[in-house]
Amino acid sequence: MNDYRTERDSMGDVHVPASAYYGAQTQRAVDNFPISGWRLPDAMISAMGMVKHACGVANRDLGKLTGSGMNPLNDVQVDAMLAAAEEIADGKLRDQFPVDVFQTGSGTSSNMNVNEVISNRAIEIAGGDRTLAEKAIHPNDHVNMGQSTNDTFPTAIHVATAVQIHTALIPALTRLHASLAAKAKAWDKVMKIGRTHLMDATPLRLGQEFGGFARQIELSIRRAEVARDAVLELPVGGTAVGSGINTHPEFGGRVADALAQRTGIAFVEAVNHFEANAQRDALVQTHGELKCIAQTLFNLSNNIRWLGSGPRCGFYEVQLPSRQPGSSIMPGKVNPVMCESLMQLAARVIGNDGVMTVSGAAGGNFQLNIMMPVMAHTVLESILLLSSGSNAFIEFCVDEMEANEESCNQAVEQSLSMCTSLNPLIGYSEAAKLAKEAFKTGQTIRELCLEKKILPEETLREALDPWKMTEPHE
Template sequence: MSDFRTERDSMGDVQVPRNAYYGAQTQRAVDNFPISGWTLHTDLIHAMGLVKFACGIANRDLGKLTGTGKRPLNDKEVEAMLNAAREVANGKHDDQFPIDVFQTGSGTSSNMNVNEVISNRAIELLDGDRFAAEKPVHPNDHVNMGQSTNDTFPTAIHVAVAMAIRNKLIPALKKFHESLAKKAEAWDQIIKIGRTHLADATPLRLGQEFGGFARQLQLSIDRAEAAVGAVLELPVGGTAVGSGINTHPEFGDHVATALAEETSIPFVEAENHFEANAQRDGLVECHGHLRTIASTLFNVSNNIRWLGSGPRCGFYEVQLPDRQPGSSIMPGKVNPVMCESMMQVAARVMGNDQTITLSGAAGGNFQLNIMMPVMGQTTLESVNLLASSADAFVEFCSDDMEANEEACEQMVEQSLSMVTSLNPYIGYEKASKLAKEAFKSGKTIRELCTEQQILDEATLNEALDPMRMTEPHAD
């Protein structure tokens, strides 16, 4: 028996792997685009299955599938088609989507890939011959009814991205926020020296420093929510150019409602289908929020990396958990690998934003953006990288960090910036001279003030109380 079967499309015969659920148009795309070896992200494949399911529901409820079209379906055939779409959405047929990411810019190849798989699987569920030339559940006439790639593919991208952010990224960011907030609370009474411009500054509490990091994560959660909001409008219903040709006027609303019910995400039909088909500004906005989150994660992990530097010749105010040997030549060396991993993820996401921005700006000509597969793939990569990195950082680093109280406190008294609290008593100019003298002599600010009797002992002790310096005072 041959390993291939012959399928036919409008351009002629094509040899397709014998047992594949996909057909001729998918195989042509596989042959035409031997580019990267990267197939579509499974999140997007599952979303395409879900979109086809919602479209089937809409066409069923609007009487289109069972109406007076070219070949109406009976109720059993409709149910088989919906079940096949549901299987795709649930990941049952992930191995049936072999097309390269770098394909036709609208995603037509992948749209037809989904249509063919659902068609043939539905026929199989009906105990029919999915290899027959005539398709009782047709990939174009039934699975793709009332649709164009130009509106359903970007709809699937929006659905996939929104679901990934809600189900993966936001929970990961919340976990990271909780981890940092716990450290901030536990370390609230540990005094350390502040640093601005990488130079000594006035004291603060280690808990305050980590409270700042926790706030950055809280704002990142807000930005992730805003990223979901940017992709809630769905292009479906616009068909080829936004005019809605060959679809029911209520189709887009029905599909958006079905998707909202399935995902518990408040998707809506696009307000203007000509904008929704032609432009991907919502996706650009969405990824802009992801870029900002990446910037935050880079900053937080890099700060923690610096705080953990040492153990003898760095700051070493925070002890990071040992995860693996750090050198092939230096015995005993341990490196801040989780921080470095997160920084690399953040750099990748920031680079991805350039791809998204250029694709959105230059790819949308007249009634269609022709950069959609790479936009969908890149955005989903960013979401999943950020989520996985945050999860790993919490599990393998932040939850197990320990404060090095001795290292935090020993630098405070040595800091020349302690003189700042004397400004209200002796003025900026005299305080500046005192700091320079302390640096030159190697003495502390307290020692010089005591020697020179600049303030009485009680006032000096109050002014140079490090804990008091960590908060504002009215007096």
């Protein structure tokens, strides 16, 4: 047993690895949940470190840690506890968080995992012996002071979610918008044919088409901001059921203020702690916005994939960058791999929304939702996929795309929908007859009109000017 030490919780002694900073409750969870091998995302662990640090500061400033209560700490121990929490917030000790995502539904196992790591690491920083069963800096009495898993774990989910949207997703979408807007400007004079129902339609400019794509992402940025702002209310201060038992009345507000100052995000204490503890509606709303962003990215990448199809037997109006060989049997084939990657991850995010919806609706009974670990994992996975997927799509696809003006131009004159501009001159019914006859004879609308002398040549030339068809005019 030299590789193990004994730790103790309310159920008794537990052997844990000698090198581990975590303790008995973490080890019990590791033993109880050998489920998936999935751990809580790093962003969640960092957020839990931030929350614990903010809670420690609030308790210190309120005189709770060094006061006359049970086992008061000295200033050195308080500083050590805050330093240990800061290490977790900064991404250190990541191997000390082994609890599976599919655990107790409140997240108690992970909350205690963090409490135990902070406790033992703080004892070490303060010069004590972390291997002792009796903890001078206790995971419950000190690290978890004024808290319950039921309010701090969802607080950490909100913090992690808002921070990742603010620092990763919104910047990625902003980059994507800028790249698409640049293409729209550069390609404003490239004429092409429009398509509705996958059928030939009237002309437009390639820049106009990409301007529409850019607007989609501009709106996605707004949706990401709504997603971030949906989780600004923090449950901390509600403790077990929302009543705030065993915590100072100012505690929740102080913690929210500290987290707001740290992150630059406008976190606030929950308006109603009973709602904030029990329900995860805000997270469901947040993910609903992420789902909408995902379907936008799916649509965008699929449209670009179609525009790049070819190079000889497709549209080939946009030349996509060649990233890798596309076939194990067809030499020289290159596929739109970045579009396909983005479509797949978007599909995953759309599927994740089902997990969030069910978890929010069915998991919140009375004073607690018991689906929080999987909700944390799911929403943070979606943000990561959307952020990293967008960045890769920009770098390896959008930035390097080129317009194929020849392919764009050559279909314009062939479109039977060119007859649309004749409606004001000869009427819809006569224009429809021309379209059908042109299709039957293989002629263009212009050729057939000239042959039949439908209109004076100058009038026809002006009416069938593709550029004029791309804008309203009197």
